[in-house]
Amino acid sequence: MSTTQKITEIENEIARTQKNKATNFHIGLLKAKLARLRQQLLDGVSKSSGGTGEGFDVTKVGDxxxxxxxxxxxxxxxxxxxxxxxxxxxxxxxxxxxxxxxxxxxxxxxxxxxxxxxxxxxxxxxxxxxxxxxxxxxxxxxxxxxxxxxxxxxxxxxxxxxxxxxxxxxxxxQPANISISQKDKGGIIVINSVPLTHLDHETIVSICHEYRVINCSINFKTDATADEFIDALEGNRxxxxxxxxxxxxxxxxxxxxxxxxxxxxxxxxxxxxxxxxxxxxxxxxxxxNLIRIYTKPHGQAPDYSDPVVLKRNKATVADFCVRIHKQILDQLKYALVWGTSVKFNPQKVGKDHVLNDEDIVQLVKK
CATH class of the missing domain: 3.40.50.300 (P-loop containing nucleotide triphosphate hydrolases)
Incomplete structure (x- = not known):
């Protein structure tokens, strides 16, 4: 039986199974098996595309x-x-x-x-x-x-x-707030800071065993479902x-x-x-979720024609430096920033300062 046929068979069984507390364990185990089979197909995609994961010959350009x-x-x-x-x-x-x-x-x-x-x-x-x-x-x-x-x-x-x-x-x-730490011994330890209404200990252990995980510590900081727990175990979503x-x-x-x-x-x-x-x-x-950062060479006006574009959650002065050239970060002494991310203009900041949209940055080297 091919991987695709196995997937179809498990999907049909999940669809036939009535969902209630008594069947949570069985459905959770089926979903774990289904996820592992789909991962085999995903691995096939990467191999068929030459290991690039892109599938078509398209170079990634732009921001x-x-x-x-x-x-x-x-x-x-x-x-x-x-x-x-x-x-x-x-x-x-x-x-x-x-x-x-x-x-x-x-x-x-x-x-x-x-x-x-x-x-x-x-x-x-x-x-x-x-x-x-x-x-x-x-x-x-x-x-x-x-x-x-x-x-x-x-x-x-x-x-x-x-x-x-x-x-x-x-x-x-967003990924569920679940942390998994592998251990050498001690079995499977489940810690939950919130009540788990979708999973019980037996189901968690069975799903772990499906993934050949025998010793680990699992910390649930959210009321996760079986699908979210499987995604956390897979780690490649x-x-x-x-x-x-x-x-x-x-x-x-x-x-x-x-x-x-x-x-x-x-x-x-x-x-x-x-x-x-x-x-x-x-x-x-x-x-x-992009932001624009304008450069200001020393003694010159800001360059508004060609901003440095960064992800909002990855927009520190260090990220800004790396985007321009990797070596600049090693040479950085401090940065002068004009904009909404500082209390006064200009303000001297370090590499960990978080930038806002349309800030102006002048880099000062050592």
């Missing part, structure tokens, strides 16, 4: 990478052309795009690489179509745009989420922000439009008619 995911003929190619000016073949028949087409969106001084990926089909995670290569590229992205046809969004949304989840992508989620782009809103009624606009993480557009593309670009910038 961030955004991948377009969707079923065939939902308008991904048209959207790429409108946002970046990069032509990607668009037509009314399926599978127009057969490889990954890159383009660059320039916004707020940042260069954002946009990737139009071939349309995926149901069963992509199990090897159908070019799904494995597509999802391998998605795992390298800083943001995912799931492009949906507004005339049939919810069914396609659930199917695509299932495919991406099956390959270890977690959309608009990709947590990525996602925007659901509902295209072709010119084909639906105002009542449907009002209903869809209430969904979270959603942007309604018509790529063909250029409707609401400005709002989509603003959302892309917000979800990428």
């Amino acid at each position: 961030a990478r955004v991948g377009f995911v969707g079923f065939p003929s939902v308008g991904k190619s048209t959207l790429l052309t409108k946002l970046t000016g990069q032509f990607s073949v668009a037509a009314d028949y399926e599978f127009t795009t057969l490889t990954c087409v890159p383009g660059i969106l320039r916004y707020q001084g940042a260069k954002i690489q946009m990737l139009d990926l071939p349309g995926i089909i149901e069963g992509a995670k199990d090897g159908k179509g070019r799904g494995k290569q597509v999802i391998a590229v998605v795992r390298t992205c800083n943001l995912v745009l799931i492009v949906l046809d507004a005339t049939n969004p919810l069914t396609h949304k659930r199917l695509i989420e299932k495919e991406l989840e099956g390959f270890g992508l977690r959309l608009n989620k 990709i947590y990525v922000p996602c925007i659901y782009v509902l295209n072709k809103i010119d084909q639906i009624t105002m009542e449907e439009l009002d209903l869809l606009s209430q969904c979270q993480h959603t942007c309604l557009i018509s790529a063909k008619d250029n409707w609401n593309l400005d709002e989509l670009v603003k959302m892309i910038w917000e979800y990428l």
